[in-house]
Amino acid sequence: MSDHPVESDGEATYGVRPPTTDGRRQPPPSAPATAPGSREQIRVRRLDPAAIKGVMSREVANFRTFWKGTTFSSVLEPIIYLLSFGLGLGSTIVGEVEGVPYAQFVGTGMVATAVIFSSALPAMFGTFVKHHFQNTYDAILAAPVDVEELVTAEMLWIGLRSGVYGTVPLLVTIGFGLDPAPGMLLVPLFAFITACAFAAFGITVAAMAEKIDQFNYVTTLGVTPLFLVAGTFFPISGLPQGLRIAAQLNPLHHLVELVRHAAFGFQATDLLRVAFLVALALVLWRLAVARMRRRLID
Amino acid sequence: MGSVVKTFGPITAVNGLDLDVPSGVCLGLLGPNGAGKSTTMRLLTGQAIADTGSIRVLGHELPRNAKAARAEMGVVPQLDNLDVDVTVEENLAVFARLYRVRDVPAAVDRALAIARLTDRRRARVDELSGGMRRRMLLARGLVHDPRLLLLDEPTVGLDPQIRTQLWSLIDDLRGRGVTILMSTHYIEEAERLADEVAVMTAGSIIARGRPADLVAEHAGRETAEVFGPAGELAALRARAEDAGLRVRPAGPAIAVMGSERAPDGLLPEYAVRRAASLEDVFVLLTGEEAE
Ligand SMILES: Nc1ncnc2c1ncn2[C@@H]1O[C@H](COP(=O)(O)OP(=O)(O)OP(=O)(O)O)[C@@H](O)[C@H]1O
Ligand SMILES: [Mg+2]
Numbered sequence: 172m173s174d175h176p177v178e179s180d181g182e183a184t185y186g187v188r189p190p191t192t193d194g195r196r197q198p199p200p201s202a203p204a205t206a207p208g209s210r211e212q213i214r215v216r217r218l219d220p221a222a223i224k225g226v227m228s229r230e231v232a233n234f235r236t237f238w239k240g241t242t243f244s245s246v247l248e249p250i251i252y253l254l255s256f257g258l259g260l261g262s263t264i265v266g267e268v269e270g271v272p273y274a275q276f277v278g279t280g281m282v283a284t285a286v287i288f289s290s291a292l293p294a295m296f297g298t299f300v301k302h303h304f305q306n307t308y309d310a311i312l313a314a315p316v317d318v319e320e321l322v323t324a325e326m327l328w329i330g331l332r333s334g335v336y337g338t339v340p341l342l343v344t345i346g347f348g349l350d351p352a353p354g355m356l357l358v359p360l361f362a363f364i365t366a367c368a369f370a371a372f373g374i375t376v377a378a379m380a381e382k383i384d385q386f387n388y389v390t391t392l393g394v395t396p397l398f399l400v401a402g403t404f405f406p407i408s409g410l411p412q413g414l415r416i417a418a419q420l421n422p423l424h425h426l427v428e429l430v431r432h433a434a435f436g437f438q439a440t441d442l443l444r445v446a447f448l449v450a451l452a453l454v455l456w457r458l459a460v461a462r463m464r465r466r467l468i469d
Numbered sequence: 470m471g472s473v474v475k476t477f478g479p480i481t482a483v484n485g486l487d488l489d490v491p492s493g494v495c496l497g498l499l500g501p502n503g504a505g506k507s508t509t510m511r512l513l514t515g516q517a518i519a520d521t522g523s524i525r526v527l528g529h530e531l532p533r534n535a536k537a538a539r540a541e542m543g544v545v546p547q548l549d550n551l552d553v554d555v556t557v558e559e560n561l562a563v564f565a566r567l568y569r570v571r572d573v574p575a576a577v578d579r580a581l582a583i584a585r586l587t588d589r590r591r592a593r594v595d596e597l598s599g600g601m602r603r604r605m606l607l608a609r610g611l612v613h614d615p616r617l618l619l620l621d622e623p624t625v626g627l628d629p630q631i632r633t634q635l636w637s638l639i640d641d642l643r644g645r646g647v648t649i650l651m652s653t654h655y656i657e658e659a660e661r662l663a664d665e666v667a668v669m670t671a672g673s674i675i676a677r678g679r680p681a682d683l684v685a686e687h688a689g690r691e692t693a694e695v696f697g698p699a700g701e702l703a704a705l706r707a708r709a710e711d712a713g714l715r716v717r718p719a720g721p722a723i724a725v726m727g728s729e730r731a732p733d734g735l736l737p738e739y740a741v742r743r744a745a746s747l748e749d750v751f752v753l754l755t756g757e758e759a760e
Binding site: 215221222224225226228229232233235236237305306307309310311312313314315316317467468469 | 475477508511514515516517518534535536537539540544546548549550551552553554555559560562563564566567568569609
């Protein structure tokens, strides 16, 4: 196929042959070809924490450019909801739900709302934009990072961020009169686990989508129902039986329950809820890795 | 790389490619659009997996050991993929971490110095000019002091003046002994920077050698360009080819290669005779007009 004979062994080998050049490109003997000590043999292993931290540090660097807006809306939103729903509805129409003042009922439930909207949506849109428009993943995967580490890092970052922002409605509700309870210290952890699951879900969706408008279907048919039938604004117990059973498969519902129980007293079944969320996060994580690998490696 | 084939559905992007880059050499991969240059680069980083064939990079077998290979090479992509909202130094620091560099600030300083961007280190990337962004991509590919550098069309779409700047940076790197594989479709770029040139078209290498050797082998010593009406040129072309000379179109003219061997009287007196060039070889071999 070539006018020129292929090199004897037919494959690329380095450091074996001297340069086949006229010599003018030889580095001067005084100048070392490499800066001593800066080159390090990296350990090649699966899920290298250094790779994951590196990818997360990129997210942190970018996040620093827009954290103010995100923080502003994540604090203001629950305040607005609590003022209008909690105090408005609560003082005039509803009063108490399940023995809890309505404002506190909604406020604790809103942790789940904050989690899904700060995890599934950013994961979906962020992943798509970074892949299709910014070619970010091309750059990262040219470094010693593989798809598994990349996806894991993206998921963990969104999980952490969402774990923090998910707690804000709870803090706001405390400001509105909810009594702090020691169980609440677990809320960031619950939010983190759930957010990881939704982040992995969002990454999977982005890996499978060809066009960004396909996300409309996912938000309308997936995210919105999950958010409405989670028991945030009204208790699940008032729904028809079919929906009540469906709600048991809704991770957001379990998060809502966990947060309320953190505030008002845990139950034994809460362990099952946590186990369900962890299992879901693990399954969706593997799915996200598989779909992204298919998308990113030709 | 040995006998590497890579297809995308019906398209065969790389077709039985054999390529080796000797240590310390700057090899120019010269080919027209769609020749498979970028695909070759992606195969070398493990971002694309070959259908068949074997690939070894710096002693690492691919795709199995792609991560270890990537740790020792730097990549400057054809498409700009910097983080635009973030500062120059933060972009570099992130990649220093991805490459597990021990002393991140020192690596960033060194890369900035090589790309001559030290005074812009705190600028956001979207405040940089196009030429600076290209230099920044180069700096990012060098932040871990790689042994091998893959440059995919490093100066595509740049002003001539900025291109020259970038060329001198790349030339510096050759001086440091970095092995370079550089794809380009600019003849001049290959001529200026590459120790050796491999001409790639339709997914395989059709000629390889030092620029001067390629010219001597394929185009001879001298080329004559003849302008004139199309009919006359066609007739001249037929006569020249009968005399065993190779002819190619050159814009409105035709170029007769090896014109030093032309029989007396074949070429008109007004033919412009010049030294044969790599461009002659490229157009002859690929059938594409050069840029
Ligand atoms: N991911 C992909 N999916 C489908 N086809 C692809 C893909 N990547 C490359 N190709 C096709 O493979 C062929 C070679 O493409 P490649 O990008 O390697 O060429 P190139 O030599 O780099 O060209 P250019 O000078 O335009 O950058 C083209 O026909 C291209 O359309
Ligand atoms: Mg290309």
